[in-house]
Amino acid sequence: MHPSESQPLKRYFQRFRILIIGRANAGKTTILQRVCQTRDNPEIYNRAGKKIDVSVLAASRERGLHDIENEMVFRTNPGFVFHDSRGFEAGGQSEFDKVKAFIASRFKERAVKHRIHAIWYCIPMDEDGRSFMEAEVKFFSQCDTGSIPVIVLFTKFDALYDDIYAELISKGISRSDAQALAPQHAREAFANGPQLTLLYSRNGNQHPPKCHICLPDMDKDDADCTPLIECTAETLDNEMLKQLFVSTQRTNLDVCIRHAVERTLVQEAVSAQTVLSRIFGKFEDSKILDALDVWFPRYLEVRLSIIPAGVLT
Ligand SMILES: Nc1nc2c(ncn2[C@@H]2O[C@H](COP(=O)(O)OP(=O)(O)OP(=O)(O)O)[C@@H](O)[C@H]2O)c(=O)[nH]1
Ligand SMILES: [Mg+2]
Numbered sequence: 001m002h003p004s005e006s007q008p009l010k011r012y013f014q015r016f017r018i019l020i021i022g023r024a025n026a027g028k029t030t031i032l033q034r035v036c037q038t039r040d041n042p043e044i045y046n047r048a049g050k051k052i053d054v055s056v057l058a059a060s061r062e063r064g065l066h067d068i069e070n071e072m073v074f075r076t077n078p079g080f081v082f083h084d085s086r087g088f089e090a091g092g093q094s095e096f097d098k099v100k101a102f103i104a105s106r107f108k109e110r111a112v113k114h115r116i117h118a119i120w121y122c123i124p125m126d127e128d129g130r131s132f133m134e135a136e137v138k139f140f141s142q143c144d145t146g147s148i149p150v151i152v153l154f155t156k157f158d159a160l161y162d163d164i165y166a167e168l169i170s171k172g173i174s175r176s177d178a179q180a181l182a183p184q185h186a187r188e189a190f191a192n193g194p195q196l197t198l199l200y201s202r203n204g205n206q207h208p209p210k211c212h213i214c215l216p217d218m219d220k221d222d223a224d225c226t227p228l229i230e231c232t233a234e235t236l237d238n239e240m241l242k243q244l245f246v247s248t249q250r251t252n253l254d255v256c257i258r259h260a261v262e263r264t265l266v267q268e269a270v271s272a273q274t275v276l277s278r279i280f281g282k283f284e285d286s287k288i289l290d291a292l293d294v295w296f297p298r299y300l301e302v303r304l305s306i307i308p309a310g311v312l313t
Contacts, residue, residue, distance in 0.1 A: 014113055016241070016248045019068070019083045019106075021099065022122025023135070027155035030218050031122070032082055034225045036074035037251060042082070045071040068102045079248035083116070087135055096135070100143050107146045117241050118232055119150045121209065126159035132198055140205045149235035150209040152199060153228065158216035160186040187214060210235040226252050233259065243294045250297050260295040 022028045033039060044052040047069050072082040085099050106116045123136060161182040168178035168185065190196070200208045211234070213227045229249050236242040246259050 015079055015081045016245050017081045017083070017106075017113075017115065017117050018120060019085065019103070019116045019118075020120045020122065021085045021087045021139075022124065022153075022155070023087050023133075026087075026122040026124040027215075027218055028084060028122055031120070031153065031155065031215065031225065031228070032072070032074065032080075032084075034218055034223050035228070035249065035251060036077040036080060038074050038076040040075065042072035042074045045073065047071075068098060077248070077250060087139075096138060096142075099139075103143065103145055103148065107148060116148050117245070118236065119145060119148055120153050120228075120232075121150055122153045122155045124156045124159075125154050125214075126156045132195060137198075137205070140199070140207055140209065142206070144207055147237075149232075150207075151228075151231055151235060152209045152212035154190070154195075154212060154214045155218065156216070157186070157190075157214040158183075160190065161216075164189065183216065190214060226255070229255055239263070246295050247297055256295045256297065260292050264291045264295065 020028045020032065029041075032042065036042075041054070044054060046052055049071075052070065066084055066086045068083050068085045070083070072084055074080070083102070085102075087095070087099070103116065103119070106114065109115045121136075121139065123132070164186045165178050165182045168181055169175065173181070196212070198205070199212065202208065211231050213231045215225070215228065217223055218225070229252050233242055233246050233255060236245055242259070242263075246256055249255065
C-alpha cells in the first residue's frame with residue numbers, strides 16, 4: 001500500500017493508546033510527563049469519555065488514578081491516551097488477573113482506536129527493585145499480549161550509579177573521573193547482567209518483551225526520553241500505528257525525519273535532489289508530500305515551533 005493511502009486511517013485511529021504498568025513509585029507518571037513535556041498532572045476520563053473530577057475523588061484518588069480502565073490524557077499532548085496500572089505485587093492474583101483481562105479485552109476490540117497499541121512495563125532500579133520480582137516473572141511467563149508490543153523500561157536507572165561509583169573509587173580512579181564514568185559502566189554491567197538474561201530467556205518465560213531501555217534521571221528537567229520514543233517506534237510493525245506514534249510524539253523531531261526518510265523516501269526511491277527540493281519548499285508532487293507529512297507532528301502549533309521554516313510548508 002502506498003504510504004499516503006494510510007492518511008484517512010490515521011485520522012480514524014486518532015490517538016495512540018499506551019498501557020503503562022509498574023509497581024507503586026516506579027516512576028510511571030514521571031515518564032508520561034516527560035513524554036508529554038509537562039509537569040502537570042493528567043486529566044482522567046472514564047471509559048465512557050466522561051471527565052473525572054480528581055478533587056472529588058479525594059479519598060479514592062489513588063483508585064481513580066490507577067483504575068486501569070480510566071484514561072489519562074495530558075493537555076500538552078492529547079494525542080496520547082494512557083492507562084496506568086500499578087501492576088501487581090507478589091501474590092496479588094486478583095490484580096494480575098485484572099491486568100491480564102484488560103489486555104485481553106482491549107486486544108479483542110473491533111475498533112482499532114480502543115485497542116492498546118503498546119505496553120510500557122516499568123521495572124525500577126532503586127533499592128528494593130534491582131532484581132526481578134515474582135510479579136515480573138509472572139507477567140512475562142503468563143501474560144500473552146498477542147501482537148501488542150511490550151517494552152520494558154528500567155526506570156530510575158541512576159540508582160545503580162552509586163555502587164559503580166564506589167567500585168571505581170576503590171580501584172583508585174579520581175572522584176571526577178568516577179562520576180563521569182559511572183553511567184557508562186552501569187550500562188555495560190547491566191547489559192551483561194543476569195536481569196536481561198532472565199528477561200529474554202525462553203525458559204519458562206513464554207512472552208518476553210520486544211525490547212528494553214534504561215531510563216536514568218527522568219525526574220530531572222533536562223531528562224531525555226528519546227530512547228523510549230525510538231525503541232517504541234521500532235517495535236511497531238503495523239505501518240499505520242508506527243506513523244501515528246511517530247507523528248504524535250513531540251519530543252524528538254529526528255525520529256520524524258528518520259522515519260520519513262527511511263520509510264517513505266527510500267521506499268519511494270525518491271532522490272536526494274527531491275529531498276532538497278522538498279526542504280526548500282519547491283517540491284510539488286502531492287503524493288510524496290502526503291506520504292512524508294504522515295510522519296510529522298499533526299498539530300500546527302508544534303510544526304511551527306519545532307520544524308524549520310520551509311520544510312513542511
Ligand atoms: N532518581 C530518580 N528518581 C525518579 C526518576 N523518575 C521518577 N523519580 C522519582 O520517583 C518518585 C515516584 O515517581 P512517580 O512518577 O510518581 O511514580 P509512579 O510510578 O507514578 O508512582 P505511583 O503513581 O504512586 O504508582 C518521584 O519522587 C520521582 O521524582 C528517575 O529516573 N530517577
Ligand atoms: Mg503515578
